[in-house]
Amino acid sequence: MTQQQLAERVGIKFQQIQKYETGANRVSASRLWDIADALEVSVSFFFEGLNEEDTKASNKIPADILGDKEALDLVRSYYAIPEAQRRRLFELARVLSDVA
Structure with missing residues (x-):
């Protein structure tokens, strides 16, 4: 299709x-x-093909992420960046996380 x-x-x-x-x-x-x-x-x-262990291992994100003040501040700051620059920052973060 x-x-x-x-x-x-x-x-x-x-x-x-x-x-x-x-x-x-x-x-x-x-x-x-x-x-x-x-x-x-x-x-x-x-x-x-996804199971709970695979999801936990790949995400490494706390379950209460929305309750984390630092995470919320980061998200707010991220969305305050103009879209074109935000997309570039996102791609940089993705590359850095792949390297880690």
């Missing part, structure tokens, strides 16, 4: 499908439900 065909079935533009596919935009739970329905798979299809 092409991005265009999926977009038509879900009722959105194909550019939005591209953004979901590349990770530029997050997929809401309701949109994931719509996509699964359009592809005639269950929502769990998108999570096959």
